[in-house]
Amino acid sequence: MAFLQIVEPGLSTAPHQHRFAVGIDLGTTNSLVATVRSGSAETLPDASGSHLLPSVVRYFADQPPQVGQKARDSAGDDPLNTIASIKRLMGRGRCDVRRTGSHLPYEFAGCEEGMAVLKTAAGEVSPVAVSAEVLKVLKDRAESALGGELVGVVITVPAYFDDAQRQATKDAAYLAGLKVLRLLNEPTAAAVAYGLDRGSEGVHAIYDLGGGTFDISILHLHHGVFEVMATGGDSALGGDDMDHAIAEWILVQSGVGDGGDHHLVRQVLEMARIAKEELTTQASAPLQLTLPNGAVWQEALTRATFDSLIDPLVTRTLHACQRTLRDAGLSPVEVKNVVLVGGATRVPRVRARVAELFGREPIADLDPDRVVALGAAIQADILVGNKPADEMLLLDVIPLSLGIETMGGLVEKVIPRNTTIPVARSQDFTTFKDGQTAMVIRVLQGERELVRDCRSLARFELRGIPPLVAGAARIRVTFQVDADGLLNVSAQELSTGVRSSVQVKPSYGLTEAEVEQMLRDSLDHAREDVDVRNLREQQVEADRVLESLAHALSADAALLSASERNVIDAAAAEVARLRHGTDHRAIHGVLEQLERVSQEFAARRMNRSIQKVLTGHRLTEFSEGI
Numbered sequence: 001m002a003f004l005q006i007v008e009p010g011l012s013t014a015p016h017q018h019r020f021a022v023g024i025d026l027g028t029t030n031s032l033v034a035t036v037r038s039g040s041a042e043t044l045p046d047a048s049g050s051h052l053l054p055s056v057v058r059y060f061a062d063q064p065p066q067v068g069q070k071a072r073d074s075a076g077d078d079p080l081n082t083i084a085s086i087k088r089l090m091g092r093g094r095c096d097v098r099r100t101g102s103h104l105p106y107e108f109a110g111c112e113e114g115m116a117v118l119k120t121a122a123g124e125v126s127p128v129a130v131s132a133e134v135l136k137v138l139k140d141r142a143e144s145a146l147g148g149e150l151v152g153v154v155i156t157v158p159a160y161f162d163d164a165q166r167q168a169t170k171d172a173a174y175l176a177g178l179k180v181l182r183l184l185n186e187p188t189a190a191a192v193a194y195g196l197d198r199g200s201e202g203v204h205a206i207y208d209l210g211g212g213t214f215d216i217s218i219l220h221l222h223h224g225v226f227e228v229m230a231t232g233g234d235s236a237l238g239g240d241d242m243d244h245a246i247a248e249w250i251l252v253q254s255g256v257g258d259g260g261d262h263h264l265v266r267q268v269l270e271m272a273r274i275a276k277e278e279l280t281t282q283a284s285a286p287l288q289l290t291l292p293n294g295a296v297w298q299e300a301l302t303r304a305t306f307d308s309l310i311d312p313l314v315t316r317t318l319h320a321c322q323r324t325l326r327d328a329g330l331s332p333v334e335v336k337n338v339v340l341v342g343g344a345t346r347v348p349r350v351r352a353r354v355a356e357l358f359g360r361e362p363i364a365d366l367d368p369d370r371v372v373a374l375g376a377a378i379q380a381d382i383l384v385g386n387k388p389a390d391e392m393l394l395l396d397v398i399p400l401s402l403g404i405e406t407m408g409g410l411v412e413k414v415i416p417r418n419t420t421i422p423v424a425r426s427q428d429f430t431t432f433k434d435g436q437t438a439m440v441i442r443v444l445q446g447e448r449e450l451v452r453d454c455r456s457l458a459r460f461e462l463r464g465i466p467p468l469v470a471g472a473a474r475i476r477v478t479f480q481v482d483a484d485g486l487l488n489v490s491a492q493e494l495s496t497g498v499r500s501s502v503q504v505k506p507s508y509g510l511t512e513a514e515v516e517q518m519l520r521d522s523l524d525h526a527r528e529d530v531d532v533r534n535l536r537e538q539q540v541e542a543d544r545v546l547e548s549l550a551h552a553l554s555a556d557a558a559l560l561s562a563s564e565r566n567v568i569d570a571a572a573a574e575v576a577r578l579r580h581g582t583d584h585r586a587i588h589g590v591l592e593q594l595e596r597v598s599q600e601f602a603a604r605r606m607n608r609s610i611q612k613v614l615t616g617h618r619l620t621e622f623s624e625g626i
């Protein structure tokens with residue numbers, strides 16, 4: 001079964017064997033693979049020593065596709081068969097592509113049902129297949145560097161990727177022969193690379209400026225779990241736009257204008273990219289261009305000029321940051337750390353303006369174009385169990401539902417099984433009795449409807465609930481499962497804020513076979529469980545109604561005539577009788593009957609209590625201020 005990945009290296013008696021796992025940053029512009037060796041994460045280079053693999057694939061009619069730098073270099077000569085930025089089309093239907101991908105130079109098959117497909121010399125290829133080519137190269141690279149087969153990979157995806165985009169990424173990995181341990185959000189990977197998950201709780205902003213995309217993510221670290229509070233950005237803004245800004249400037253300065261041919265423009269763009277990267281460390285970059293008329297144009301691009309060329313682009317990223325912070329209900333000063341990710345954040349002007357916006361120096365000690373892959377590698381290493389025993393229990397998804405006991409011995413599921421972790425869910429509950437000031441919270445695991453058929457994980461009490469009428473108190477129960485499968489359950493009374501909590505490792509001690517058995521039981525007993533649940537619910541309702549009726553009658557019997565009282569008593573007796581039977585519909589029926597006959601009584605009580613309130617005060621109090 002695919003739903004469970006329990007890794008328990010601590011229980012293994014075999015000598016410890018290192019299990020190779022890698023993290024992959026499958027980027028729009030560049031991709032990388034990283035692993036943890038002797039305790040620290042590092043990206044793996046290819047034979048020529050370069051770590052970044054351009055995410056570009058060139059297809060041929062009669063030979064296998066070419067991936068990486070060579071493919072990127074040939075993009076100008078063979079644009080229709082050279083596929084770049086395929087990440088933009090992952091998980092997109094054909095019609096979506098018509099809308100969002102119209103600026104891409106490729107030929108698309110028609111707008112019908114199904115996934116987008118590109119026409120190449122090698123036939124039609126899907127975005128999944130193109131991504132798989134990139135992944136295969138990284139897989140080979142990792143296996144030859146590590147000298148063995150990979151146990152699994154963690155692949156990163158943008159935080160805003162939807163289910164279809166995530167599934168497409170998994171499909172690509174499958175096609176490349178990789179086992180995906182988990183998909184990880186890129187901003188979370190960056191935060192993990194910096195060890196922020198081990199730091200104090202708070203809000204972190206991840207500013208990711210890549211080649212053609214800008215993403216800003218606001219993460220909240222709580223109990224070691226990152227929650228994505230808000231994401232924003234611009235899917236058509238990145239380092240490549242800086243190249244374009246420089247290229248335009250060169251074309252104007254050199255007098256070529258927009259009369260330059262396609263080939264010349266590509267050449268100028270490449271020159272612009274090199275100049276941009278040089279300006280990261282140098283105050284000026286030399287430019288030289290042979291013009292169509294044969295003359296040679298020479299000029300230096302200074303940092304100051306470059307800064308003014310790119311300022312409008314940087315401003316756009318900052319506006320997106322402000323919008324996203326506003327979505328999260330935060331101001332820039334509330335952000336504890338700003339992490340820089342993406343090659344284009346090397347640009348000093350970008351760093352300076354980000355620092356200015358947030359009022360603090362951003363974190364950028366690691367290589368910004370490697371940080372996502374490094375975080376993914378750390379996560380992969382933990383997932384395959386190359387960690388001490390105290391971090392041993394790792395779950396990809398929750399194998400069995402988690403819930404709490406409610407009245408009648410019933411289980412209310414708070415997190416359904418198969419939910420991916422980390423996860424946090426809340427649900428509100430209330431008191432059953434008037435004046436109830438304490439509550440027992442019993443945490444259960446399993447698919448069955450009754451407490452007795454589920455596994456009890458923990459039990460704790462919430463005290464100090466203010467005494468109110470039944471059903472008036474609001475108790476919020478929050479279940480939170482962190483990335484290591486550790487469950488934290490807390491209960492809080494919302495008006496006073498009193499709270500109490502407990503921590504458990506929910507799957508501890510359960511083997512895969514036991515989990516399967518529990519699931520099989522739940523299927524075998526599904527019908528019967530629903531019946532029992534319905535009955536228990538009606539019984540609980542009957543008890544509640546009878547109890548509150550008894551209370552009302554003892555307080556306000558004077559409001560009823562003898563004959564009215566008889567009708568109510570008869571209906572109540574019927575409820576009490578059927579409550580012990582097994583027919584939930586019958587109980588429901590008599591409960592409705594009882595409600596009908598006591599409606600008038602309830603209305604009189606209501607009027608009376610309003611009168612009581614009024615007579616307790618002088619009338620002027622109420623007219624004051626009117």
Ligand code: ADP
Pocket residue numbers: 027028029030031209210211212213238239240273276277278280341342343344345346347368369
């Ligand atoms: P993506 O996440 O889109 O795959 P990357 O994070 O690899 O992209 O960023 C690629 C961008 O970073 C390119 O525009 C590249 O020119 C730019 N870049 C790389 N190195 C530098 C540098 N030293 N100075 C400025 N920009 C750089």
Ligand code: MG
Pocket residue numbers: 027028210342372
């Ligand atoms: Mg990236």
